[in-house]
Amino acid sequence: MTKFINPGLMKTNRRNVLRGSVLAGAAALTGAGAMARTRAPKLDIANAISAKLYKAAAKQTADSTAKPADLSGYTRVKQEMVAPPYAPVHEQVATGGPKIVEVTLETSERLMVVDEDTGASIWALTYNGSVPGPLIIVHEGDMVELTLRNPVDSMMEHNIDFHASTGALGGGGLTHVFPGEETVLRWKATKPGCFTYHCAPGGAMIPYHVTHGMNGAVMVLPRDGLKDRDGNPLAYDKIAYIGEQDYYLPKDADGEYIAYDVAGDDYSDSIDAMRTLTPTHCVFNGAVGAITGENALKFNVGETVLMVHNQANRDSRPHLIGGHGNFVWETSFSEAPLTGLETWFVRGGTAMAAMYTFEQPGVYAYVNHNLIEAALLGATAHFVVEGEWDNSLMEQVSAPREFAA
Amino acid sequence: MTNAMPTKSFLILLGGVALAAVAIGAAQMVRSPDRALSPDIQAVTVVLRNGQRLRVQTREVTVAQWQACYAAGQCTLELKGQIRVGDYPATGLSYPDTMEYVRWINANSATAWRLPTAAEWAELAEEVMPRKPDPIFTDPSLTWASTYLTQADTAGRALRPSGAFNTTSSGVDDLDGNVWEWTQDCYAGASGQGDKIDPARCPAYITGGEHEAVMSYLVRDPARGGCAVGAPPAHLGMRLVSDKG
Numbered sequence: 053m054t055k056f057i058n059p060g061l062m063k064t065n066r067r068n069v070l071r072g073s074v075l076a077g078a079a080a081l082t083g084a085g086a087m088a089r090t091r092a093p094k095l096d097i098a099n100a101i102s103a104k105l106y107k108a109a110a111k112q113t114a115d116s117t118a119k120p121a122d123l124s125g126y127t128r129v130k131q132e133m134v135a136p137p138y139a140p141v142h143e144q145v146a147t148g149g150p151k152i153v154e155v156t157l158e159t160s161e162r163l164m165v166v167d168e169d170t171g172a173s174i175w176a177l178t179y180n181g182s183v184p185g186p187l188i189i190v191h192e193g194d195m196v197e198l199t200l201r202n203p204v205d206s207m208m209e210h211n212i213d214f215h216a217s218t219g220a221l222g223g224g225g226l227t228h229v230f231p232g233e234e235t236v237l238r239w240k241a242t243k244p245g246c247f248t249y250h251c252a253p254g255g256a257m258i259p260y261h262v263t264h265g266m267n268g269a270v271m272v273l274p275r276d277g278l279k280d281r282d283g284n285p286l287a288y289d290k291i292a293y294i295g296e297q298d299y300y301l302p303k304d305a306d307g308e309y310i311a312y313d314v315a316g317d318d319y320s321d322s323i324d325a326m327r328t329l330t331p332t333h334c335v336f337n338g339a340v341g342a343i344t345g346e347n348a349l350k351f352n353v354g355e356t357v358l359m360v361h362n363q364a365n366r367d368s369r370p371h372l373i374g375g376h377g378n379f380v381w382e383t384s385f386s387e388a389p390l391t392g393l394e395t396w397f398v399r400g401g402t403a404m405a406a407m408y409t410f411e412q413p414g415v416y417a418y419v420n421h422n423l424i425e426a427a428l429l430g431a432t433a434h435f436v437v438e439g440e441w442d443n444s445l446m447e448q449v450s451a452p453r454e455f456a457a
Numbered sequence: 458m459t460n461a462m463p464t465k466s467f468l469i470l471l472g473g474v475a476l477a478a479v480a481i482g483a484a485q486m487v488r489s490p491d492r493a494l495s496p497d498i499q500a501v502t503v504v505l506r507n508g509q510r511l512r513v514q515t516r517e518v519t520v521a522q523w524q525a526c527y528a529a530g531q532c533t534l535e536l537k538g539q540i541r542v543g544d545y546p547a548t549g550l551s552y553p554d555t556m557e558y559v560r561w562i563n564a565n566s567a568t569a570w571r572l573p574t575a576a577e578w579a580e581l582a583e584e585v586m587p588r589k590p591d592p593i594f595t596d597p598s599l600t601w602a603s604t605y606l607t608q609a610d611t612a613g614r615a616l617r618p619s620g621a622f623n624t625t626s627s628g629v630d631d632l633d634g635n636v637w638e639w640t641q642d643c644y645a646g647a648s649g650q651g652d653k654i655d656p657a658r659c660p661a662y663i664t665g666g667e668h669e670a671v672m673s674y675l676v677r678d679p680a681r682g683g684c685a686v687g688a689p690p691a692h693l694g695m696r697l698v699s700d701k702g
Contacts, residue, residue, distance in 0.1 A: 225601035230646030319675035
């Protein structure tokens with residue numbers, strides 16, 4: 053997959069060109085300052101939408117009645133983020149007491165090719181440069197301490213809403229960062245399960261950011277690990293972290309995908325395309341074919357995979373062609389898993405997990421079983437499994453042959 | 458009027474038709490801003506407290522004024538379906554849209570028009586602004602939520618003709634209306650990083666309205682709802698000022 057880095061402090065964006073022209077005229081005539089001045093920020097981050105009300109809020113003199121968090125008994129650990137479809141190093145069964153898990157996400161805006169066949173590309177809005185953002189794994193009772201950093205070369209403001217967290221719009225109200233800013237948010241993982249996280253800067257910017265890739269998943273494991281309905285432990289060998297992304301790419305009058313110079317330039321066209329509710333692409337891990345062919349995930353017969361599927365915007369229905377969902381947690385790890393599923397459901401705006409132990413070698417296709425989306429829009433991943441074929445499970449008794457009419 | 462030959466022919470044919478009316482209609486066909494649509498026509502001079510003299514459009518840029526820029530090929534956005542042309546403020550404008558309009562106006566004007574600063578806007582609007590509501594939360598831990606408005610904006614959300622709202626003593630209309638006006642002030646975050654941001658890459662600007670608001674430069678329609686904001690503006694438009702008071 054070709055990726056281009058944000059051209060940084062690119063001077064030739066649309067606003068700059070426009071302002072440059074204005075400046076030339078205005079300065080010549082009046083000697084006045086820049087058309088756009090940067091004002092020293094006076095507003096509270098979370099009050100960015102209403103300075104006037106902020107001023108009212110600023111008169112508050114009383115101390116907060118909120119009690120400081122008791123962090124005694126917690127151990128601090130760092131979790132290194134890795135790009136999907138992989139999972140960070142973690143324990144399935146927690147050892148020791150509760151932890152404060154430090155993670156860092158950087159909001160990076162980058163040009164990504166969605167489909168090499170057509171050249172369709174998008175100025176993706178990402179956490180750590182990938183679609184989806186990295187998988188974060190903690191245990192119930194742990195705290196996530198996130199450093200959210202917006203590089204100075206960004207065009208836009210970003211923030212993050214963790215569905216696994218409690219309060220302040222999932223942290224969205226406390227994490228607005230503008231280019232060059234970082235913020236730190238700590239929240240407690242009180243509910244076990246897989247949860248989506250996504251950017252939510254307000255208004256139409258919310259679906260714009262989410263449909264440009266700015267979403268990912270947090271997995272909150274029970275402290276004693278996953279279990280079946282009878283309480284027997286369930287362990288996995290590998291995680292396949294699949295982020296399903298619906299893209300709505302603008303086309304020109306000839307039906308060609310439009311290329312844009314800078315992140316954000318596609319905003320108005322994208323809003324129009326999004327209003328159709330009809331995605332031009334529906335892909336796993338950011339691009340058509342991101343988990344197929346040379347990028348297919350590899351397993352062995354007998355290995356157990358936990359497929360963590362994130363869809364921050366719309367419903368999906370994964371199916372493992374040639375296999376099953378042995379244990380499926382569509383909602384929460386507090387619920388007993390569903391067992392023996394052919395296809396499972398991903399509610400739009402959630403992440404969920406399905407577990408399977410490979411019994412046959414060969415190739416499996418992991419698809420969104422709206423097969424139009426799987427085959428035409430891109431929602432297909434491949435798992436390549438090595439091992440011994442089991443004729444007791446399936447055997448080609450006779451190869452295709454002519455038969456007498 | 459650099460390109461008005463068709464208009465002139467038309468006028469000769471029509472003879473006694475009221476000249477002003479024809480000129481206004483024709484202005485939408487010409488490339489350069491017609492004087493009838495120039496900000497100068499409806500502008501007043503306001504002296505600010507610091508002695509600064511500011512020429513201010515008495516009304517927000519109207520649909521007719523905007524469409525002239527669109528017709529000239531200088532503004533990207535077409536205000537489609539605006540059958541109430543002329544009497545209504547142009548809305549649905551993003552910051553880059555306003556810059557296109559400013560560039561077009563200034564390209565053919567002796568006056569250098571610009572967006573007001575947030576401070577200028579606030580002073581212009583001061584006397585017609587409604588009383589500040591109390592924040593709904595006062596605990597400092599809840600400042601992120603204290604901007605939420607549980608009362609409707611007094612101006613309502615339905616667009617009204619230009620001039621439908623209050624007029625200041627200086628003669629400036631509609632500052633308390635339901636169209637928020639882009640200012641040139643960049644808002645680049647709460648951390649004090651603002652000065653380090655290249656103004657050409659400013660992520661958001663302050664808009665003037667019933668409550669001052671910060672909008673991403675890209676937004677044309679500050680959608681109602683969404684979860685991360687308290688009270689988004691109803692509509693986004695623009696009003697020009699110049700220093701040639």
